[in-house]
Structures are given as structure tokens and as C-alpha cells.
Amino acid sequence: xxxxxxxxxxxxxxxxxxxxxxxxxxxxxxxxxxxxxxxxxxxxxxxxxxxxxxxxxxxxxxxxxxxxxxxxxxxxxxxxxxxxxxxxxxxxxxxxxxxxxxxxxxxxxxxxxxxxxxxxxxxxxxxxxxxxxxxxxxxxxxxxxxxxxxxxxxxxxxxxxxxxx
Amino acid sequence: xxxxxxxxxxxxxxxxxxxxxxxxxxxxxxxxxxxxxxxxxxxxxxxxxxxxxxxxxxxxxxxxxxxxxxxxxxxxxxxxxxxxxxxxxxxxxxxxxxxxxxxxxxxxxxxxxxxxxxxxxxxxxxxxxxxxxxxxxxxxxxxxxxxxxxxxxxxxxxxxxxxxxxxxxxxxxxxxxxxxxxxxxxxxxxxxxxxxxxxxxxxxxxxxxxxxxxxxxxxxxxxxxxxxxxxxxxxxxxxxxxxxxxxxxxxxxxxxxxxxxxxxxxxxxxxxxxxxxxxxxxxxxxxxxxxxxxxxxxxxxxxxxxxxxxxxxxxxxxxxxxxxxxxxxxxxxxxxxxxxxxxxxxxxxxxxxxxxxxxxxxxxxxxxxxxxxxxxxxxxxxxxxxxxxxxxxxxxxxxxxxxxxxxxxxxxxxxxxxxxxxxxxxxxxxxxxxxxxxxxxxxxxxxxxxxxxxxxxxxxxxxxxxxxxxxxxxxxxxxxxxxxxxxxxxxxxxxxxxxxxxxxxxxxxxxxxxxxxxxxxxxxxxxxxxxxxxxxxxxxxxxxxxxxxxxxxxxxxxxxxxxxxxxxxxxxxxxxxxxxxxxxxxxxxxxxxxxxxxxxxxxxxxxxxxxxxxxxxxxxxxxxxxxxxxxx
Amino acid sequence: xxxxxxxxxxxxxxxxxxxxxxxxxxxxxxxxxxxxxxxxxxxxxxxxxxxxxxxxxxxxxxxxxxxxxxxxxxxxxxxxxxxxxxxxxxxxxxxxxxxxxxxxxxxxxxxxxxxxxxxxxxxxxxxxxxxxxxxxxxxxxxxxxxxxxxxxxxxxxxxxxxxxxx
Numbered sequence: 020x021x022x023x024x025x026x027x028x029x030x031x032x033x034x035x036x037x038x039x040x041x042x043x044x045x046x047x048x049x050x051x052x053x054x055x056x057x058x059x060x061x062x063x064x065x066x067x068x069x070x071x072x073x074x075x076x077x078x079x080x081x082x083x084x085x086x087x088x089x090x091x092x093x094x095x096x097x098x099x100x101x102x103x104x105x106x107x108x109x110x111x112x113x114x115x116x117x118x119x120x121x122x123x124x125x126x127x128x129x130x131x132x133x134x135x136x137x138x139x140x141x142x143x144x145x146x147x148x149x150x151x152x153x154x155x156x157x158x159x160x161x162x163x164x165x166x167x168x169x170x171x172x173x174x175x176x177x178x179x180x181x182x183x184x
Numbered sequence: 185x186x187x188x189x190x191x192x193x194x195x196x197x198x199x200x201x202x203x204x205x206x207x208x209x210x211x212x213x214x215x216x217x218x219x220x221x222x223x224x225x226x227x228x229x230x231x232x233x234x235x236x237x238x239x240x241x242x243x244x245x246x247x248x249x250x251x252x253x254x255x256x257x258x259x260x261x262x263x264x265x266x267x268x269x270x271x272x273x274x275x276x277x278x279x280x281x282x283x284x285x286x287x288x289x290x291x292x293x294x295x296x297x298x299x300x301x302x303x304x305x306x307x308x309x310x311x312x313x314x315x316x317x318x319x320x321x322x323x324x325x326x327x328x329x330x331x332x333x334x335x336x337x338x339x340x341x342x343x344x345x346x347x348x349x350x351x352x353x354x355x356x357x358x359x360x361x362x363x364x365x366x367x368x369x370x371x372x373x374x375x376x377x378x379x380x381x382x383x384x385x386x387x388x389x390x391x392x393x394x395x396x397x398x399x400x401x402x403x404x405x406x407x408x409x410x411x412x413x414x415x416x417x418x419x420x421x422x423x424x425x426x427x428x429x430x431x432x433x434x435x436x437x438x439x440x441x442x443x444x445x446x447x448x449x450x451x452x453x454x455x456x457x458x459x460x461x462x463x464x465x466x467x468x469x470x471x472x473x474x475x476x477x478x479x480x481x482x483x484x485x486x487x488x489x490x491x492x493x494x495x496x497x498x499x500x501x502x503x504x505x506x507x508x509x510x511x512x513x514x515x516x517x518x519x520x521x522x523x524x525x526x527x528x529x530x531x532x533x534x535x536x537x538x539x540x541x542x543x544x545x546x547x548x549x550x551x552x553x554x555x556x557x558x559x560x561x562x563x564x565x566x567x568x569x570x571x572x573x574x575x576x577x578x579x580x581x582x583x584x585x586x587x588x589x590x591x592x593x594x595x596x597x598x599x600x601x602x603x604x605x606x607x608x609x610x611x612x613x614x615x616x617x618x619x620x621x622x623x624x625x626x627x628x629x630x631x632x633x634x635x636x637x638x639x640x641x642x643x644x645x646x647x648x649x650x651x652x653x654x655x656x657x658x659x660x661x662x663x664x665x666x667x668x669x670x671x672x673x674x675x676x677x678x679x680x681x682x683x684x685x686x687x688x689x690x691x692x693x694x695x696x697x698x699x700x701x702x703x704x705x706x707x708x709x710x711x712x713x714x715x716x717x718x719x720x721x722x723x724x725x726x727x728x729x730x731x732x733x734x735x736x737x738x739x740x741x742x743x744x745x746x747x748x749x750x751x752x753x754x755x756x757x758x759x760x761x762x763x764x765x766x767x768x769x770x771x772x773x774x775x776x777x778x779x780x781x782x783x784x785x786x787x788x789x790x791x792x793x794x795x796x797x798x799x800x801x802x803x804x805x806x807x808x809x810x811x812x813x814x815x816x
Numbered sequence: 817x818x819x820x821x822x823x824x825x826x827x828x829x830x831x832x833x834x835x836x837x838x839x840x841x842x843x844x845x846x847x848x849x850x851x852x853x854x855x856x857x858x859x860x861x862x863x864x865x866x867x868x869x870x871x872x873x874x875x876x877x878x879x880x881x882x883x884x885x886x887x888x889x890x891x892x893x894x895x896x897x898x899x900x901x902x903x904x905x906x907x908x909x910x911x912x913x914x915x916x917x918x919x920x921x922x923x924x925x926x927x928x929x930x931x932x933x934x935x936x937x938x939x940x941x942x943x944x945x946x947x948x949x950x951x952x953x954x955x956x957x958x959x960x961x962x963x964x965x966x967x968x969x970x971x972x973x974x975x976x977x978x979x980x981x982x
Contacts, residue, residue: 027975034471035426039481041474042285046258050406056257056397057292066972067344070497071470071485074972091919113879114919115962119822124967130394133879150413152479345965 022101024080025145026159040073044147051146062138063147078125078138086117108134189722190400191253197295202302206317220688221252224737225297226268236747240272241383243303252690256291256397261695263475271375272360274610274635276745278375283475286366289347292393304385313392322387329530330365346392352532354580355382359590361537369499373534400722408716421698425482428461430503441769442617445511446566447543448607451769455516459506480695498526508539520569531580540613541589560584607758609636621771624672626757627784633741642679649702673787681734736809739801752799818899822958828870837949858926858933875922875935877901883914905931
């Protein structure tokens with residue numbers, strides 16, 4: 020099983036294929052997990068940077084997850100190797116160490132329950148992906164993307180080399 | 185703890201700026217079931233708590249910010265805010281609607297509505313967070329434009345994620361049609377709500393909320409979300425809105441020849457392609473954007489970065505932008521329109537009324553009724569984009585000729601003895617289109633309780649309703665004939681009640697009340713909305729009852745207006761529409777016929793159960809709706 | 817937002833000025849030279865090097881604090897209003913159970929008073945002495961969300977150039 024995360028894919032040349040800041044991902048995430056309307060309880064958040072840059076931020080499912088490493092109680096765990104990092108709320112003491120060490124700010128303490136909250140891929144069918152009207156969120160294999168990146172980077176090196184010759 | 189199982193927060197925030205008192209009042213269950221929310225809450229509160237004859241810019245006016253029971257829920261497009269008060273433009277009930285994120289955030293902060301009374305001795309802003317509120321000094325914000333105000337507040341409060349509604353210099357200077365801007369983007373534009381806010385010395389309301397909006401029956405609610413999503417598949421109107429936004433209507437206006445260009449002197453525009461939806465998309469669109477939870481995403485986000493002017497980004501333009509700053513003043517340079525739009529939004533004035541005022545002045549200038557020295561030396565002919573931009577700024581700061589323009593066309597008509605050229609209903613300028621070729625549109629604009637409004641009713645149903653549906657709903661199959669008069673009074677009345685439901689719920693009309701088939705309008709706008717209400721709030725509701733709430737709210741607004749002395753005589757379109765024929769375009773030669781209009785108006789009053797002579801609700805109708813004139 | 821003390825290990829030099837400042841406050845001393853020789857003041861913060869990274873041993877004010885659950889005399893209580901776990905020395909009997917259960921080694925014994933000691937966030941001070949003493953900003957006052965919002969923003973900024981982060 021490959022390591023999965025929810026990824027953001029936009030096409031800057033297409034005005035319709037970018038995050039529109041509709042925040043339906045936040046709404047549907049909180050609703051799916053807590054049956055309420057409250058985007059502050061969502062595990063995904065759209066960060067508005069201005070000048071038309073809106074970026075959804077969500078757990079990256081790190082290979083060497085700092086949140087898991089730092090957790091003093093073992094509340095953060097994986098069900099299987101390469102699975103998404105999950106939270107055992109009954110074990111979590113709400114110390115917020117995971118919150119402090121997450122590089123993306125993707126783990127928070129739930130405002131109502133006080134325990135660690137993070138993306139769990141909705142058990143395999145992420146709701147944010149299903150409901151995003153712009154279709155810019157996708158369940159993706161993290162490694163596949165980095166392979167793509169490496170290829171793009173390699174190609175750019177080749178082009179640069181060719182320009183020089 | 186809210187007494188409502190879901191939807192409603194259960195609390196109304198009352199703020200008295202005169203004595204700085206703030207208190208939360210509980211939302212009563214009966215009140216909620218009778219008036220639902222949004223425009224229902226504001227209309228009833230204004231009718232009950234505001235006496236007749238109040239000066240709209242005095243401390244006695246009441247400013248209401250109202251959400252709906254669906255605001256803050258995950259239902260798509262439950263993003264709308266209603267701001268209401270007695271209007272300084274019309275002297276009757278005024279309200280403006282804005283999208284974005286502010287209304288949901290107010291719900292997350294624990295309130296269904298904010299009711300602002302009195303006047304603060306010094307500039308203040310209201311800070312609301314999770315069930316608490318306080319007034320804070322705003323002298324340092326006074327004078328700032330909307331963008332600067334937002335930045336300053338976010339820094340002061342130390343949080344980028346707060347949501348703000350504010351007035352700009354337009355509202356501070358009591359430009360009669362000043363508006364309130366939410367999150368630097370959405371505009372509660374018409375009827376002068378920004379002037380009311382400015383007259384109270386209230387600069388802004390900033391919110392942060394992290395409270396749950398409960399859903400009484402989550403499973404049922406999920407069903408509504410999915411059913412709604414399904415209705416969007418293959419919906420052409422949605423695709424068009426996403427692709428081009430409301431500017432898609434430019435082509436429609438040109439094709440039907442219903443522009444109100446050159447202050448309603450011409451219905452066709454040379455060079456209209458330059459200001460079409462396609463043109464704006466190609467030249468200036470950065471990306472499409474959506475309000476809270478919206479699957480349609482009709483908002484535009486545009487920019488001018490080519491160096492032709494100081495670079496800027498802006499939400500928009502909308503169709504009404506192109507109408508007000510393009511068609512009316514006959515400007516076909518899209519860059520000018522966008523710059524004007526940005527100025528209006530950043531300074532907080534309604535571009536529709538501003539563009540109308542300038543266009544009226546242009547006509548008067550071309551007719552020699554205004555001389556160059558009257559208009560600050562401008563060569564104020566139609567098409568003069570630079571003059572438009574200069575005058576817009578003068579309106580904001582009430583300098584020079586801008587001071588008169590800032591009053592709107594009605595007062596301009598009085599002061600310049602030029603009433604005929606002031607194209608307004610009840611003091612609010614006619615927008616959307618020229619209705620001379622379709623009398624039902626004229627009726628819709630003219631009977632709207634807040635002054636000329638193309639969204640109060642929904643006569644466009646007659647463009648696509650099937651004859652058998654017409655017979656079933658409006659008693660006659662001829663309702664499906666766009667040109668026929670029969671049944672149209674009833675159609676307009678029904679559509680007003682039906683559209684009002686959206687404004688009660690906090691739903692966006694474009695996402696819910698637009699379709700190419702009448703059956704879909706009923707399915708979405710009544711069936712699904714009723715289902716959503718029951719699933720969210722856990723309260724009992726039927727489609728009939730919901731429509732009845734719409735009717736009750738509409739009648740409450742009419743009662744308000746009647747109490748201010750606005751009766752039948754206020755429900756007429758401008759004389760120009762009767763006395764002048766359209767000179768060109770597809771509707772060339774068309775004008776309103778007085779006999780036709782009287783008949784239609786009478787039919788409308790009959791359908792509404794109102795007194796045809798006074799234009800006001802009869803005691804029987806009020807009793808039927810559980811309203812009593814003068815009751816509490 | 818409520819007060820938290822944020823620790824950024826990448827800035828920490830392990831100078832232990834924070835420890836000194838905290839101890840001086842608890843002793844009421846203005847000048848370190850006034851400290852009696854051999855005095856062992858109670859410790860409410862310390863910095864330890866663990867697997868090459870400085871780690872602050874200081875109370876995390878856990879939402880479901882194990883010390884509060886374990887306390888036999890009810891002397892440790894979480895206050896939601898201020899989002900902190902408060903220790904009340906008046907009723908503390910010094911049994912040390914809290915010290916055993918704390919995952920962060922943040923609670924120590926005060927031998928003089930025969931009760932326990934832990935960080936209370938110094939609510940009476942505008943700025944806690946440890947934060948003032950820290951020369952690099954490794955210790956700072958933060959909001960109640962433990963800087964998650966700020967980190968999301970920074971992360972989003974980094975992505976801005978890249979934009980696609982699948």
C-alpha cells in the first residue's frame with residue numbers, strides 16, 4: 020500500500036482550476052467528523068495569502084512523522100506501515116507537543132474536545148476531495164509526486180544544459 | 185446553551201452605541217418559526233422597534249445585521265448576510281445583501297443577528313468573539329479605506345482569520361448611497377446602509393467564532409447536501425456563471441436590446457463586445473472565487489497589472505458594475521470600469537447609484553441643463569471615462585460637484601429641477617435593465633419594497649415556464665407567454681414570496697434560485713430548502729408554511745413603507761418609461777403603456793390581497809398572516 | 817487567545833538563563849549573587865539535550881492533564897478560562913504522584929515547603945521571567961493554538977512558489 024495524502028493540484032493558467040476559497044472542504048470535513056457546522060474543527064484549512072493565492076493546507080503524512088515521534092503517550096500511531104498517521108483520542112492528553120512540532124501546522128487541538136485533531140483521510144475516501152467544486156484536491160501518492168518532481172527537475176537541468184551548449 | 189436543536193444560535197446581540205450598553209437577547213422559538221431569519225428578523229425588528237418618521241441618518245435609526253438558520257451550516261452557498269435599516273435613499277425599508285464569509289462567522293461567534301441602535305459619540309468598532317462583544321476605539325481607523333481598515337484591524341487583533349465588515353470614507357462622509365463592505369470583497373450595496381452605519385460612528389464589526397453550529401439531524405442534512413449537488417449536474421446556468429460570472433448577462437442585454445445606456449436613452453451599445461463577460465475574463469480575470477461553501481463560484485477576482493494604471497487586485501466585476509459604470513455613462517473601456525469599481529468598493533459607495541448619478545449628470549450636461557462650471561470644469565459628455573473616475577472620488581469625499589452627486593438621482597432631480605431625468609423608484613436608481621419592452625419587469629422593479637430591485641421578485645420565470653405549469657401555479661397557461669399580461673401580477677407576487685425565502689435562510693439566490701426549468705426552481709427553492717430547514721433546526725416546517733413566511737415578511741416590509749406614507753403612488757416606474765419609446769435595439773419603439781401598467785398593478789394588488797387604492801395590506805390579509813397593524 | 821509559552825528548539829543555545837530567571841523569581845532574589853551557597857531552589861523549567869535536540873521540560877498545561885487526574889488532594893486543576901493547569905501549593909501534600917505521571921518531567925519537589933512545584937505561566941506578570949531572560953527568542957509568548965495558524969501560513973507561503981503540493 021502506498022503512502023497517501025490529500026494533495027492540492029492547481030493549474031495557474033486556468034482560472035477555474037485553482038482553489039476558489041469556497042472552504043467547502045473545511046465545512047464538509049468538520050461535518051463529516053463532528054456533525055456540526057464549524058470550519059475551525061476541520062483538519063484542512065484554506066490559507067488566504069492575498070493577490071489570488073489561496074492554499075489548502077492539510078497533513079502531509081510525513082514518512083518520519085515528527086508528531087508521532089514526539090507524542091509522549093502513543094496517541095499518534097499508524098494502523099499499517101505507510102498508512103496515515105491517526106489519533107487515539109482516548110489516549111491523548113492534549114499536551115500539544117504534536118501541534119508544536121508539525122512543520123505545516125496541520126495538527127491542532129480540537130476546539131471542543133481539546134485532543135489532537137488531524138487528517139485521517141476519512142478512512143480512505145477523503146470528503147474534501149469528493150466535494151471540492153474546483154476539483155483541485157486529490158488523494159495522491161506522496162512518492163509518486165516526488166518522482167514526478169525529480170523528473171521535472173532533471174528535465175529542467177537538461178534544458179539548461181542544452182541552452183548553454 | 186441554545187434552546188434550538190440546531191441551525192439557530194439562539195441569541196440576538198443588541199448594541200446601543202449611545203450608552204455603550206451591550207446585551208444578548210434570547211431568540212424566541214415562535215419568532216423564529218414566524219420570521220425564519222435574515223430579512224424576516226430585520227423586517228420585524230425594524231417594524232416593531234422603529235417608530236414612523238425617523239430620520240434615517242439620526243441616532244434613532246436601527247441597523248440590523250441578520251443571518252439565517254442555515255448560515256454556518258455546511259449546506260452549499262449558505263453564505264449570505266442581510267443588512268437592513270430605514271433607508272436614507274427611499275425613506276422606506278432598506279436592505280442590502282452580501283456574500284462571502286461574514287454571516288457564517290457571526291453564527292460561529294454565537295449570534296443570529298446584531299441590532300445596532302443609537303450613535304456613538306466617537307468612532308468605534310465592535311469586536312465579537314464566541315458569545316462576547318465589546319466596543320473599541322476606532323479614531324485611528326476613521327478615514328481609512330476598506331483594505332487599510334482590514335489590515336489595521338487584523339494587526340491590532342493579531343489574527344489574520346477574523347472577518348470584518350466595514351464602511352469606508354463613503355460611509356463616514358454620509359454619501360447617501362454608501363455601502364458596507366465585508367472582508368474587502370462582498371458589498372451590501374444598495375439603499376445606503378453604509379450611510380446609516382457612518383451616521384452611527386460605527387466604523388466596523390470584526391468577528392471571530394469557533395462555536396459549533398449544531399445540526400439537528402445530520403444524516404438527513406447530508407441527504408440535502410447531496411441532493412442539492414445532484415441538481416447542479418448539467419445545469420447550464422451554473423456553468424455559465426462559473427465561466428463568466430454575472431457579466432455573462434452583457435450578451436443577453438445587447439441581444440434583447442434592453443440596456444439602460446446613456447441614462448436610459450439608448451438600448452444598444454456600440455462596442456459592447458469590449459465590456460462583455462468574455463472580454464473581462466480574457467483581459468483581467470485572475471481566477472474564479474466562491475463564497476462560503478459555494479459550488480457555483482460566480483465571483484470574479486480580477487487585476488490590472490499591465491502598468492496602464494497603479495496595479496491593483498479586486499473582486500469583480502459583476503454585471504451590475506458593467507451596467508452602472510459602463511452602459512449608463514456609455515463607457516466601453518473595460519479598464520476604466522474596473523478602476524471605477526475598485527474605487528467604489530475600496531471607498532464604500534454603491535457603484536450602481538454612483539454610476540446612475542453621474543450618467544444623469546451627463547445627460548443634463550449634454551442637454552445644456554448643466555454647464556461646465558456647474559460640474560467642476562469637466563466636459564461631462566457620455567463616454568468620458570476620466571471624468572467618471574474623478575467624479576467617483578469626489579462623491580466619496582463630497583467635494584465639488586461630488587457633493588450633489590452623493591445625494592443620488594432623486595435629490596439631484598429636485599435640486600436641478602430635472603425630475604424627469606432621475607431614473608429611480610422610491611429614490612433608488614433602476615438597475616439591471618430597461619424594462620420598457622417587458623412590462624412585468626417594470627412591475628417587479630416598481631413594487632419592490634426596498635426601491636427599484638430586480639431581485640425582489642423573479643418574473644424571469646415567464647421565459648421558461650411551461651404552459652401547464654403556468655396553469656397549475658398561476659391559474660393561466662398564458663403566464664408562459666413573455667409578452668402577455670394575464671397572470672403576471674400573480675406571478676410577480678408569488679415570486680416575491682418565493683425569493684424572500686432565500687433571504688430568510690441566508691442562502692444565495694444564484695446558487696439556489698436559478699435554473700432553466702421551473703420544476704427545478706420548485707425542487708431546489710422550496711422542496712430542498714424546507715428539507716434543509718427541518719434537518720438543520722429540528723423545527724417543524726412545510727413548503728406551504730415556508731412560502732407563507734415569505735409572504736408574511738414581505739407584508740411586514742410593506743406595512744413599514746405604508747406607515748411612512750409610501751402607498752400606491754410609490755409603486756410606479758419613472759415617467760420616462762411611459763413617455764419615451766426605446767430608440768434602438770431589438771426592442772425599438774417599445775415603451776410602457778399606462779393602461780397596461782395600471783392593470784398589472786391592480787392584478788398584483790389583488791393577488792397580494794392588498795387594497796388597490798392605497799396599495800397597502802388589508803386588515804383581512806394581515807389577520808391571515810398573523811400580523812396586526814401596530815401590534816407588538 | 818489565551819497565553820501559552822512557546823519553545824523553539826532551533827533557537828535554543830542551552831544557556832539555561834530561563835532556568836535561572838525562574839528560580840530567582842521563586843526565591844524573590846534580584847541578583848544571582850544573593851543566592852546562598854548550595855541553595856537548591858525549586859525547578860519549574862529546565863532544558864535537556866535529548867537525541868541532539870534541546871527539549872524544554874516545562875508544564876504543557878495538557879487538556880487532559882495526567883497530573884490533574886492523579887492528584888490525590890485535588891490541588892491540580894485545569895482552568896478552561898485561562899487554558900492552564902494550575903497547581904495550588906496551599907493544599908498540596910507533596911505525595912509526588914503528579915511527578916511520576918508527568919510525561920515531560922515538568923514537576924519537581926520543593927523540599928523546603930514539602931510540596932510540588934510546576935510552571936503556572938506567571939499570570940501575574942506581563943511577561944514571564946523566563947521569556948524575558950531568553951536572549952534568542954527560543955522561549956516566547958504564544959497564542960492558544962500553539963502557533964498552528966502561523967505555521968500553516970508560513971507553510972502556505974513556502975508553497976506559494978510551488979503551489980502544487982500533492
